[in-house]
Structures are given as structure tokens and as C-alpha cells.
Amino acid sequence: MAKTNPGRFFEDYKLGDVIHHAVPRTVAEGERALYHALYPARHALYSSDEFAGNCGLDGSPIDDLIAFHIVFGKTVPDISLNAVANLGYAEGRWLKPVYPGDTLRSSSEVIGLKQNSNGKSGVVWVRTRGVNQMDEPVLDYVRWVMVRKGDLDAPAPDTVIPDLKPSLDADDLVIPAGLSFEDYDFTLAGEPHRWGDYDVGEKIDHVDGVTVEEAEHMLATRLWQNTAKVHFDATFRPDGKRLIYGGHVISMARALSFNGLANAQMIVGLNGGAHANPCFAGDTIRAWSEVLDKADTDAPGVGAVRLRLVAAKHGAPAFSLKGEDGKYHPDVMLDLDYWALMPK
Amino acid sequence: MAKTNPGRFFEDYKLGDVIHHAVPRTVAEGERALYHALYPARHALYSSDEFAGNCGLDGSPIDDLIAFHIVFGKTVPDISLNAVANLGYAEGRWLKPVYPGDTLRSSSEVIGLKQNSNGKSGVVWVRTRGVNQMDEPVLDYVRWVMVRKGDLDAPAPDTVIPDLKPSLDADDLVIPAGLSFEDYDFTLAGEPHRWGDYDVGEKIDHVDGVTVEEAEHMLATRLWQNTAKVHFDATFRPDGKRLIYGGHVISMARALSFNGLANAQMIVGLNGGAHANPCFAGDTIRAWSEVLDKADTDAPGVGAVRLRLVAAKHGAPAFSLKGEDGKYHPDVMLDLDYWALMPK
Amino acid sequence: MAKTNPGRFFEDYKLGDVIHHAVPRTVAEGERALYHALYPARHALYSSDEFAGNCGLDGSPIDDLIAFHIVFGKTVPDISLNAVANLGYAEGRWLKPVYPGDTLRSSSEVIGLKQNSNGKSGVVWVRTRGVNQMDEPVLDYVRWVMVRKGDLDAPAPDTVIPDLKPSLDADDLVIPAGLSFEDYDFTLAGEPHRWGDYDVGEKIDHVDGVTVEEAEHMLATRLWQNTAKVHFDATFRPDGKRLIYGGHVISMARALSFNGLANAQMIVGLNGGAHANPCFAGDTIRAWSEVLDKADTDAPGVGAVRLRLVAAKHGAPAFSLKGEDGKYHPDVMLDLDYWALMPK
Secondary structure, eight states, X not given: OOOSOOOOOGGGOOTTOEEEOSOOEEOOHHHHHHHHHHSOOOOGGGTOHHHHHHTTSSSOOOOHHHHHHHHHHHHHHHHTTTEEEEEEEEEEEEOSOOOTTOEXXXXXXXXXXXXXXXXXXXXXXXXXXXXXXXXXXXXEEEEEEEEEOSSTTSOXXXXXXXXXXXXXXXXXXXXXXXXXXXXXXXXHHTXXXXXXXXXXXXEEXXXXXXEOOHHHHHHHHHHTTOOOGGGTOGGGSTTOOOOOOHHHHHHHHHHHTHHHHTTOOEEEEEEEEEOOSOOOXXXXXXXXXXEEEEEEOSSTTEEEEEEEEEEEETTSOTTOOBOTTSOBOTTEEEEEEEEXXXXX | OOOSOOOOOGGGOOTTOEEEOSOOEEOOHHHHHHHHHHSOOOOGGGTOHHHHHHTTSSSOOOOHHHHHHHHHHHHHHHHTTTEEEEEEXXXXXXXXOOOTTOEEEEEEEEEEEEEOTTSSEEEEEEEEEEEOTTOOEEEEEEEEEEEEOSSTTSOOOOOBOOOOOSSOOGXXXXXXXXXXXXXXXXXXXXXXXXXXXXXXXXXXXXXXXXEOOHHXXXXXHHHTTOOOGGGTOXXXXXXXXXXXXXXXXXXXXXXXXXXXXXXXXXXXXXXXXXXXXXXXXXXXXEEEEEEEEEEEOSSTTEEEEEEEEEEEETTSOTTOXXXXXXXXXXXXXEEEEEEEEEEO | OOOSOOOOOGGGOXXXXXXXXXXXXXXXXXXXXXXXXXXOOOOXXXXXXXXXXXXXSSSOOOOHHHHHXXXXXXXXXXXXXXXXXXXXXXXXXXXXXXXXXXXXXXXXXXXXXXXXXXXXXXXEEEEEEEEOTTOOEXXXXXXXXXXXXXXXXXXXXXXXXXXXXXXXXXXXXXXXXXXXXXXOOHHHHXXXXXXXXXXXXXXXXXXXXXXXOHHHHHHHHHHTTOOOGGGTOGGGSTTOOOOOOHHHHHHHHHHHTHHHHTTOOEEEEEEEEEEOSOOOTTOEEEEEEEEEEEEEOSSTTEEEEEEEEEEEETTSOTTOOBOTTSOBOTTEEEEEEEEEEEEO
16 A cells, blocks of 8 residues: 555545645744744734734734645645646635644635646635634635646546635625724834725835745745645756745735835735746745725724735836736736735 | 863763763744754644644654754764764663753763774764753663774773664653553544554655755754754865754654654654765755564554664665665665654 | 835934834744754753753843844834944943743934034934833843935034943943852853953954855844845845845854853843954854953852954954954954853
8 A cells, every 4th residue: 555645636626525634733932933034024913912912812823824824734735736736816714813822724625626628637626724723713715726637537527616706805804803903003013004094006115125045935835834845856847946835925025015014914815816927046026015995894993905915026127917918927926915904 | 271162082981971961951832843844844743732632642742853853962062073973873762752841951971982993083882861851861862973082192991882772672662651542633644554554564755855955954953052063164175065964864854754654653762873975955855764663562552663764865766775785875865763653 | 105114314313312113022932942043052041941040040031132133123124224334332231131922122212413524424323222011121232323314405413422331331230130150050051161260361262163044144134023125135236145134143153152151141231343344145154252351240159251252254364353454354244342141
């Protein structure tokens, strides 16, 4: 009996299957410190227990993207080991903050299948859910990937394409219990700009750039127990470079966005995202954001803002996104669409 | 009076001497997080407090190899600062799990001495013991190293070669108090293979490879407070590379062995080990294992498995070990022989 | 309204202004572990809760230089984003140890201003204070930087040059409450040399060298939430190297100084410091110290020693400092003058 995991192929996924992913993970102050070392993360709510306490929380949560990376990382051996491409995200919601000491697990339900016309691969849609040690959901999101077939003769499944929202409505967002920005300290947070100061359509160039090293992205990707071989094994490519985990670019861009969006504290929704072009060691990542929408919430002093976050390589023209042909500019690496909470 | 440590030379070791090594170390969640960032470690018992609790432990212990590296690291200034070679290990036993908050110290007793025929160096055998803040032993092992003489005129000591077991017997192994695999969750652990599914003689290719960077092995080696100069100082070699701490290769290979041995949870015995060839930054490490022996234990649901763990450079033929001349294949870096505990 | 921080220019500083710096930071075991991974730090008081407890403290504090880096890092967006040069430090005092769980904030008062004769820049002196979550001061120090003018037509301020002590007196030093070295364990600390064994004028070559990598200094500098672009963005220089944060060199040199000064446990005063020449990835850092002064203290068994700590590149002649022209040797990177506490 073969003992190692060959990964699943397209024909191994059945609509409605729920896959329980392995290796639960307790997160603690160590993961937080590493996150600060790996990314220029400075959002005060994730940096200071006192600041978070003044916002009504029980101390500073683990960064929302740490929760995402850990829940996502657990899915890799079951979902994307034989994936050709990570095609998209939708309907991502953070449901409960993760605190030091919490243990995360994740599972994925197959909600869509479509074999490609070439018969060699297909698209699999999964809804992944992360839960803590109390079985409370902390995050769920839909992801779809293109996966190779292992047996080309396996019959094509019935095509089922899930009906996904192009963007979450403000009503879909879950505001953490107790959250209040009524006593928010803008000086400690680092910027004076309130929810009311941002206009839909406004674009912000986040100014700073970070050049990425092999050691850094491998440390990060391993920390999330993401096992995709392309991130670690230099023998996959003739140039010896490793493909950087797309989530590393997300976290880097989000951290860079502090400069201009220091008060976009909590990420509560992921509407969509594209890893437009690969990122490699030596690339210098820059970021810009666009305000796509705004909404009020019931929580005291808390507004929601829908943001596009774009990461692009140094040298790309300002606010690069897509060309007239609708294709991403070759220097654009990430186009992310998310909801964050901001003081009003 | 010279203030810096010149290290000990062969003639400075006397049979029966006990050397108390410096710099006690409190380990905590930070060391655990870094271990997950440095190695693709996924054994569930060391990742999740809940998983470990279900196995009868008081939360998730610090990885057994962290305990080894820290206890070992403390010995370097006294044992191997002037070592020419690290020759072997024997009779290593993990005696008690290490938990966040524990403080480790170590000491070594000189149990063997043999001057080399060239008169310029000799072999020193030490039995090293690590203890926690309650003075409870957590680990002991025998190591022998070749050490230069400082004074070539110093008389040769009486030759004493300790009588060491080629392998620990199953009866020698210490099972952590309370350990039970009766409620073991194979899904969360990541693989279905039980102790009974492994056959003596079976070999497993662990598939994945990791390319190593200078920054990573230096971070790791410093974390264990291992001060051997060759790991940090690029001016030692004309190519500017640093010799990677052999323990870094051990941890990398052990973590890679998850793929096929996810249920070989706890390391309880170290029968022997050879750092067959050096490892340098840029090398891609792959690993394979061979089941050498199996034994039952008294703990509920717990079996023991004796494993050979081999790390080799990418490009080495499958299951490379030694040539017909008995010498290690030049791409083999590590040949380790250990006992692990597995659910039955 | 521009949302991003352009930094302050010389004309933006007014004498007596107090700037409250953003992003409070809770420090914990993760930061400690990373410090041990980033630097060969082995001072026992910062490594072991038990050792620190035996010295009268409530467990092992966070390294004094972590406190410095975090307090300093917070000032960068307000003080040195447009700085041309970091000119000096004076009157630095550690006022209370920082423990895991503490949250640090910092503020700076403008205590001196002097426009340069070229009219394009000026020197700003600030006294920076770090406090914990109880508003207790943990550190204060004076720093002066040369800052560009944004508006060359802005009028020059009145010149005020603060009167700074060339060195703190022993009476200025604050000894942590409860500190006692009466039961100090020299074996566990790693060296037998007491305060009485060091002579004013004595120089110690710390022997070891560490070659620095890009990934390492960026991890460190980000960990302190220091946002200065030159440390992270390879596009600033044609050679793609990043200027290493001067504090990284301070921590590396201090850690190397363990070999010869293992008992110089606590840093309590910073008399001055010069970042004499830049440090880049690939440099191998070596260090030497000189005993500048000694003083007694009221704490049981505790003496104070004033030390010069010099970091120089591999290849620099032994004990390099300045040439006959009074200029630093081109391979000298750091010349630091500090007070530490030592067992008598």
C-alpha cells in the first residue's frame, strides 16, 4: 500500500463531498510575532492588546490573514496538490476573531464541478470552512481551482457551476461581537482618516515597496503548513526560483496598504481575488487600493469599506491594472476585493 | 586573563568529568512557531493542543527535535568548538515531553577517550543529559566527536571506549506518562496508516524536496544557541558558503517524512546517526525512510517503530545510501536511526 | 486629501512639540524567540525565567535591545522618514524591564533645532520616551537626525542645541527593582569573569563573526515595525542591496560580545553611538569591546561597567576604530558607548 499522498485528481471529487482536512493547528503569540517579522504589518488592532481592548475585543486577535492562511494551508494537500491554477475566490467571510491559544481546523465541501473541453482537467469549486476548538466557524470562503485528471478515461461529471455573489452585501458581513470604534484612538492607529473621509472611486498609492527574498516566503508559507511543492523546491524550474505563494503577496500588499489605510482595521469579507501574475524572489512589491463601496454597520462607530487591493511589481505604471484587452498588466500580481471595518 | 572561550582541546577532557553547560533556556510558543516556519513540520501532536490532549497529554509538547537541538546546542561551546568531526550518536532517549514555559539545561559526562594514532587529535565520548526546571531529565544521549589537541605534547589518556548499544531495545524506550492512542483521529493526523500497516524492510520515498537558504539555517541554528562558527561565518570557506548544522538536516528530513509517516508522532529513541556528507545553501533536500524494526508498548494503542531516515540531495538515485565499498553515496547527507511511537 | 504619510520635514518640527507615535505593540514570547533566531544572543538573564528569577526578577525580561528597537521603530514615521542621517544618541536610560505581555508606546519631544548653513536641511534633537501599558516609562533617550527641508523658503528656527551629557554618571542609572546578583550562577551564565576582573582600558576581541543576509535584517527590522524604506526596497540602490538598519548591527555586536562579556547582563545606559559606516548583506560582522569605566551600585552584588562596543567588517585590523585623522576606519560600522550591569 502506497503510504504517501499523491493528491486528488479531478475525477476524485464528487459533488457534495465534504473533505475534512488534516493537521489542526494551535496559534499563539509566536505566529503573531512572525507575521510582524514577515510583513510590515502595523494595523494597531492586531499589534496591541490595549488598543484592541479599547475597541471592545478580548485582547488583540491574530491577524485575519493568518486565519485565512492557516485555514487555506490545510486544504492544499486535498484540493490543490495537483492543481494547475488557482482560479478565484468568492463569498469569503470572517466569522469570529482568532485569539492566541485557539486551535484551527478546516473542511471543504465540493459545490461545483466542470470538466474542461480538452478532457484533461476540470474546475472544482469548494466552500472551505475554518473552525476553532469550540467548533465555532471563524472563516468560510469559496475557492475554485483547475485540477488535472489522473485517469483521462474517467467519465466527466455533470457540470454544476455554483451561483456565487460577485460581491458580498454589507448585510452579509459579520461584525465581531462587542466591536466598537466609539473610543477609537486615531493617533495611536497612525492616521486621522475616518470612514467618512474616503470616497467611492478614490485611489490610494501606498508608496512603499518591499523586495522579496526566497527565505522569507518559504518561512511564511511553511508557517501556514502549506505544502505545495512549487513554493519550496528549486528543482521545479530551470532558473531555480520558487513560485511565491499567492497569499504571501496578499499579506505583503495588505501590510503595505497601512500607509493610507491604517484605519481599515479588520478584514471581514473577501469578495474575489485573482493572482494575476506570479511573484518571484527579487521582485519588489508595491500596492495601491481603490475604494469600491461603502456601507454602514450596526456596531457603534463602525463603518464598512469595500476595497480593491492591487499588488504590482516595481516599475509598473501608477495604478496599473488591466489593458484595453481586458488582460492584467504583466506586472500586476494581485487584484483582491475585500471588505474592511473602519471607524466612522 | 583572557576573557573569551577558546574551547576545550582533547587533553582537557578527563574520564568521568561532568561538564555543566551554560545558558539555560526557557522555551515557549515562539520556538514552536519558528519551528513550523523553518521546517514543513505537520505532525498533529506537535501542532494542536486539542489533538495532543486527546492523546492524553497536557497540551501539545514542543517538538522532540527542538528539545534535542536546545540540549545539543548548549554542549557546543564545551564539546565541539574545536571538533574536527561529529562522529556519531547512540542510546538517545527522550524521557519527558517539553512544554511551553519549561526551561532546559544540559550537562555532559565524559565516558570515553581515545587518542588518535597521529597524536594530533582524539575521540571524546560524552553522555549528555538535558533537564527541565524541575531537574527532571527530558533527554539523554551519547555523542562522540573528534577533537584536536591543543598541546601536542600532552600525554595520551588511557583508552576507554564505552560499550554502547547498536540500537535501543523496545524496553529501553520511555513512553510519556498518560499517552494513549486509543482515541487517535487518523483523519486529523493526515494519514490512515497504522503501526500494523508498516512492514519491517518497507521503504518510503517521502516525495517532496526543500531547497535550503543561508538565512534559514542560520536562523534555526542560532535559535538553538548553537555557536559553532562554521555555520555563521562565510569567511571560513573560499566559496562563502556556510556549513549547515547537521541538526537542520535532521529536522528537515523528519518534517519531510510526514508524507508517508504522518502517524510516527513521537520520537522516543535515537539509536544512531551519521552526517554522511555536508549540506550547503542551495541544496535541495529529499528524504526516504526504511522500517527497521517494530515493537509493542504497554501504553494503550501505542506501538513503536524503528526507522532509518535518510536525507539526500536532489538528483541522488532513489533510496541512495551506501556504495558497494560501504561508503555513503556522495549525495547522502544524513543516515539516522530512531524509534517513534505510532497508533496501533 | 492625501491619505499617505509624506513624513515630516525640518520646518515641521517646533521646539517643545511632543509627538505621540503610532501603533502600540504588545510584546511576548514570540518576539523573544525571534530575537534568539536573529542574533546569537545568549545572556542568561534574557534566556531563562529561572536564571532571571534567581536574580530577583519576575521571570526573564524581553531583551533590553528589543525594547529599544520597538520604541525606536515607532519614531521612524515621524522623525526619520525624511532623515538624511542618524547623527547620534545620548542620555539613553532603561527605566524598567519589559516582560512578555507588556504593550509599548513611544513619544518624542523636540528639544533642539539647528538649520544647516546650506539652508536645505537641519538637525532635529528629540528626547524619545517609551512607556508600557501602565504608563510607566521603560526607556528614554535623546537622538538627533539631519532632516531635509520640504519648503526651502521656510524660515530657519532659532538655533537651540540641547546640553547633553557626554556620558551618563553611574548615579543616573536606574537599577531594576529587586535585582540582586548575590546568588548569581557563573557556570550557568557561561563565564567566570566578575566585575572585579575587568580593568578600565581593557579590550576584548569577541572572536566570532556572523555573515548577514538580506532576509535576516529585513525580518528583524520589520519585527520592530521600523518602516524606513531604505531597509526593504532594493530599487533604491543600483546594486539592489538594502541598507541594513543600524540597530541590527547593534544587536548583532551585542550578541557577539557574549564571548568575553557573558556577565554584562543588563543594559541600563546608552551614552552615545555612531553608525560609522553602512552595513550590507554579505558583510561579516565582528565585534570588540573596551572597558571605559566602572562604578558600584547599591543593588546587592551588582556592579556597573561602561563599555565601548565596536562592530567592524571582517578583514578590519584588530581593534580598528579611528584613523589619525579622527575619522572612523572604513570597515568600522558601529561605535557604541553603554552601561551594563555585572555581578561583583
